[in-house]
Amino acid sequence: MKTSSQNSAIQTFRDHGGVLRTSEILRLGVHPRTLYQLRDSSQITELSRGVYRLTELSPLENSDLITVTKRVPTGVICLISALSFHNITNEIPHEVYLALPTGKEKPTLDFPPTRVFHFSSETYSAGIEEHIVGEDLVKIYSREKTIADCFKFRNRIGMDVTVEALRMCLNHGGSRKKVLEFARICRVENVIRPYLEAIQ
Numbered sequence: 001m002k003t004s005s006q007n008s009a010i011q012t013f014r015d016h017g018g019v020l021r022t023s024e025i026l027r028l029g030v031h032p033r034t035l036y037q038l039r040d041s042s043q044i045t046e047l048s049r050g051v052y053r054l055t056e057l058s059p060l061e062n063s064d065l066i067t068v069t070k071r072v073p074t075g076v077i078c079l080i081s082a083l084s085f086h087n088i089t090n091e092i093p094h095e096v097y098l099a100l101p102t103g104k105e106k107p108t109l110d111f112p113p114t115r116v117f118h119f120s121s122e123t124y125s126a127g128i129e130e131h132i133v134g135e136d137l138v139k140i141y142s143r144e145k146t147i148a149d150c151f152k153f154r155n156r157i158g159m160d161v162t163v164e165a166l167r168m169c170l171n172h173g174g175s176r177k178k179v180l181e182f183a184r185i186c187r188v189e190n191v192i193r194p195y196l197e198a199i200q
Helices: 004-015 022-027 032-040 063-071 079-085 121-125 143-152 159-171 176-185 189-198
Strands: 019-021 044-048 051-054 096-101 114-119 128-133 136-141
Touching: 004 019, 004 022, 004 032, 004 051, 019 022, 019 063, 022 032, 022 051, 032 044, 032 051, 044 063, 051 063, 063 096, 063 128, 063 136, 079 096, 079 136, 079 143, 079 159, 096 121, 114 121, 136 143, 143 159, 143 176, 143 189, 159 176, 159 189, 176 189
Parallel strands: 096 114
Antiparallel strands: 019 051, 044 051, 128 136
């Protein structure tokens, strides 16, 4: 049987999209004891250390992206994860690819598996979009910026994946001009130009 404090806590979750970090929950006035009662009675699920989600919610697409964004607010979803979000790859990411500014300490996440890439100040800040995933805002690089990033990190993610993503991006209305603009920022314009010219 739910207590009034549990009902109030559940409503707090509902009012804030159903996924909250421990610090957010406590700041919103939920007592730690109530939080753990909800967890122990399976009314909320711990997605990752310190990130909880209402069990009553239907499964969220890209819920791992939400989890990582909650845990690492400065992170931006990038590379394979961004390609997958934009539907311009046949790859299935088995970890969340996350960009952080150079010098930012790598986060320690027990779940989901996360692969961190450090971007220079200019490449980190260029091309960031905010998308609503479930009820949350998630920072993800645009299609064209992601293509440029893939060429920059082609030795780590594979040239086949990179070229396939470029082709799919252009076939789905991606802008050649924007790809080149981001390629200049990422300093891979000379690498990417022959592939752009080959794909008609």
